[in-house]
Amino acid sequence: MPANLPPEFLEARERFQRAETIPEKIQALQEMLAVLPKHKGTEKLYADLRRRLSKLRQMEQQSRRGKSTFNPTAHITKQGAGQVVLIGYPNVGKSSLLNALTGAQSRVADFPYSTPLPVPAMMQFENVQIQLIDTPPISREYFEPWVGDLARRGDAVVLVVDLGSDDLLDQIDVVRECLRQVKVELVLELPMEADCDRRIAYRRTAIAANKVDVDGALERLEILRELYGDQFTIIPTSALTGDGLDELRKTIWQMLGAIRVYTKRPGEKPDLSSPFILKRGSTVLDLAEAIHNDFAERLKCARVWGSAKFPGQPVEKDYVLQEGDIVELHT
Ligand SMILES: Nc1nc2c(ncn2[C@@H]2O[C@H](COP(=O)(O)OP(=O)(O)OP(=O)(O)O)[C@@H](O)[C@H]2O)c(=O)[nH]1
Ligand SMILES: [Mg+2]
Numbered sequence: 035m036p037a038n039l040p041p042e043f044l045e046a047r048e049r050f051q052r053a054e055t056i057p058e059k060i061q062a063l064q065e066m067l068a069v070l071p072k073h074k075g076t077e078k079l080y081a082d083l084r085r086r087l088s089k090l091r092q093m094e095q096q097s098r099r100g101k102s103t104f105n106p107t108a109h110i111t112k113q114g115a116g117q118v119v120l121i122g123y124p125n126v127g128k129s130s131l132l133n134a135l136t137g138a139q140s141r142v143a144d145f146p147y148s149t150p151l152p153v154p155a156m157m158q159f160e161n162v163q164i165q166l167i168d169t170p171p172i173s174r175e176y177f178e179p180w181v182g183d184l185a186r187r188g189d190a191v192v193l194v195v196d197l198g199s200d201d202l203l204d205q206i207d208v209v210r211e212c213l214r215q216v217k218v219e220l221v222l223e224l225p226m227e228a229d230c231d232r233r234i235a236y237r238r239t240a241i242a243a244n245k246v247d248v249d250g251a252l253e254r255l256e257i258l259r260e261l262y263g264d265q266f267t268i269i270p271t272s273a274l275t276g277d278g279l280d281e282l283r284k285t286i287w288q289m290l291g292a293i294r295v296y297t298k299r300p301g302e303k304p305d306l307s308s309p310f311i312l313k314r315g316s317t318v319l320d321l322a323e324a325i326h327n328d329f330a331e332r333l334k335c336a337r338v339w340g341s342a343k344f345p346g347q348p349v350e351k352d353y354v355l356q357e358g359d360i361v362e363l364h365t
Contacts, residue, residue: 042069056094057150063087068145088175106151107180107187114156114163115311116290119184120242121213122194123205124171127244129153130273131194132168135283140168147171152184159283161307162294166192166286172209182216190289191220191239192282195258197251197270202258206241222266224291238289239266242282246270293357295321304360312355319351322363332365 043066050062067083070076120128124146132140138155141148153168167188169181185191195205210220220239230236241262243255255270262268267285271278293316294309310324318338322330337346341356355361 040069040071056090056097060087060090060094060147061150063090064147065145084175091176105180106178107184110152110154110167110184113154113165115287115292116189117165117167117187118190118192118286118289119167119169119188120192120194121169121172121181121185122209123196123201124173124176126171126194126196126199126205127273128171128194129168131192131242131244131271131279131282132166134273134276134279136166138168146173147176152181157283157286159287161309162287162311164286164290172212174208177212177215179216182213182218185213185218185220185237186216186235188237189291190286191237192242192286193220193239193266194242194244196245197243197254197258198245198248200254202254203261206262220266238291240282240285240289241266241268242278243268243270244273246277247272247275293355293359295355295358296360297321297325298360298362300362316355317351318349318353318355318361318363321355321361322351325363329363329365334364336364337362 046062046065046069050059050066053059053062063083063086067080067087070080070083072080120132122128129140129142129149132138132153132155133142136155136157138153140153140155147170149168149170151170155166155168157164157166167184169184170178172181193206193209195202199205213220217234219234219236221236222239224236224238241258243258245251246255251270259268269278269282269285271282291314292311293314295312296304296306296309298304310321312320312324318336319330319333322333333351335351336349336353338349338353338355338359338361339345340359342349346362
């Protein structure tokens with residue numbers, strides 16, 4: 035054992051020795067690796083710890099496969115206007131961003147692999163609530179396939195990368211490759227049906243280029259934009275200072291491909307605080323169905339304020355609604 039190991043390392047090692055379960059051992063080993071000084075004298079120890087970690091992870095995954103009941107995503111049900119999954123390399127600030135956007139308290143740590151399970155939380159954007167999900171990291175050594183399931187089930191993805199790291203581009207490639215293995219493709223815009231491979235789930239994705247507050251971030255951001263600017267919307271953010279969070283909220287809403295529509299009764303004002311959320315391209319009939327099936331059956335016509343040629347214009351059931359329209363439904 036090399037001399038002069040820092041006290042944090044020795045503490046983590048003690049925890050490792052005391053640990054009784056595999057997840058506890060993994061946690062302690064990760065902490066040991068994170069605080070171990072990296073130089074020639076610790077090379078062998080580092081390699082040995084990494085080997086043990088990867089073995090423990092394999093054991094953990096095997097034991098999970100054996101337990102058919104283990105599904106860490108089972109408690110997550112879709113809520114609000116849509117579900118957006120935060121995904122990325124270890125330690126890039128996924129949990130910090132989730133907390134800053136929602137007020138949740140997902141665990142943040144200055145070492146990698148600190149989020150073992152998904153954490154859902156609600157984000158307010160104007161008058162809309164959107165569900166975000168924090169996830170464990172994805173790296174070459176570690177990829178929980180159910181993180182792929184979350185991305186597949188979600189409506190969109192935020193790929194978080196670290197502007198403080200020289201691995202920045204690798205972080206994107208590794209995450210995309212792992213998700214491709216489980217047939218999830220991260221894209222700027224959904225392809226036309228004719229261009230789709232039906233086996234693949236395409237997910238609209240924005241890159242949150244996080245830690246824009248750190249030294250060297252702007253230079254890295256420039257490189258990122260040059261190489262990936264035509265493939266993804268890139269939003270520089272800082273979970274620490276709050277920079278870029280409003281823009282990220284807006285982009286998250288836009289990625290849902292949804293519109294907000296308000297209803298009103300004849301002679302009354304609409305309630306602009308509680309919109310109906312519909313897919314882009316929805317009609318008056320879709321709105322009626324969203325309210326109640328019975329309502330849709332009885333629907334005769336409607337009047338629309340907003341996108342219509344004049345305020346309160348009578349329209350048919352197949353009229354395509356636009357963001358912000360106010361609709362009076364007549365049965
Ligand atoms: N300077 C700076 N530090 C940040 C920012 N966001 C996160 N951090 C720090 O980066 C470290 C990792 O943050 P986390 O939020 O735990 O990162 P994570 O991606 O959830 O990490 P894992 O769950 O382990 O993959 C912590 O020390 C945070 O305080 C940021 O915008 N700026
Ligand atoms: Mg985390």
